[in-house]
Amino acid sequence: MTATEPATIHSTSVIEHSYSQPPSGVYAAFAQPARKRRWYAESDQEDREFEMDFRVGGTERLSYRFKKGHPIEGQQIVTDKRIVTASVMTLNGKPIVAAQVTFEFLPSATGTDLICTSQGAFFDWPQGPAMIEEGWRGLLVRIGQELAAQTS
Numbered sequence: 001m002t003a004t005e006p007a008t009i010h011s012t013s014v015i016e017h018s019y020s021q022p023p024s025g026v027y028a029a030f031a032q033p034a035r036k037r038r039w040y041a042e043s044d045q046e047d048r049e050f051e052m053d054f055r056v057g058g059t060e061r062l063s064y065r066f067k068k069g070h071p072i073e074g075q076q077i078v079t080d081k082r083i084v085t086a087s088v089m090t091l092n093g094k095p096i097v098a099a100q101v102t103f104e105f106l107p108s109a110t111g112t113d114l115i116c117t118s119q120g121a122f123f124d125w126p127q128g129p130a131m132i133e134e135g136w137r138g139l140l141v142r143i144g145q146e147l148a149a150q151t152s
Contacts, residue, residue, distance in 0.1 A: 009122045011129035017140040019112045021147050023105040026112040027080045029143050030054075030103065035150070039142040060085065081105055096125045097132065116140060 019026050029035050031054050041050040041062050049063040056077050076084035083103045089096055099120035106113040116136055122128035 007124050009126060009129060010120070011122060011132075012117065012119045013129065013133040013136075015116045015118075015133065015136055015140060017114050017116070017144070018108060018110065019114065019144060019147055021111050021151070023080045023107050023112045025147060025150075026114060026143070027083075027105050029146050029150075030083055031079075035146055039139060039146045095123055097122045097128055099132070101136075114140065114143075 029039065033050075033052050033054070036052065037050050049061065052058070052060040054060075054077070058077075076082070081104070085101050086099070087101075088098045097120045099118060101119075102115075102117045104115040104117075106115065118132060118136055120129065120132060122132075
């Protein structure tokens with residue numbers, strides 16, 4: 001980063017993904033702790049702690065460390081329609097992003113269209129917006145796998 005580049009980058013990405021289940025089924029993958037843990041908290045991290053109090057005004061806490069070699073809490077809920085989360089991600093004790101993520105569950109002719117809007121302020125992390133978007137894209141695929149496993 002040069003001296004003329006901003007130290008804080010603001011970014012918004014919108015990702016749309018369709019599922020064959022109705023909004024209540026897709027929403028359940030967010031609302032049920034065991035299911036959310038499988039697609040959200042179990043991945044390429046170590047030393048994971050995952051807690052959630054899924055209710056309006058509730059909290060969610062995911063604490064973890066990335067495995068060696070890896071490049072990198074309040075919520076608003078309207079049942080079967082919307083979830084809004086806020087988080088701060090740190091790396092080696094230094095904040096690298098403060099983010100708000102909104103999930104919208106829209107009924108469609110074939111099931112549900114999920115819109116994931118991630119808004120963040122990235123601190124001294126120029127590749128952060130692309131990495132976070134790529135991470136969410138992967139997680140949305142994992143939700144599809146979780147939903148498929150529940151219907152089989």
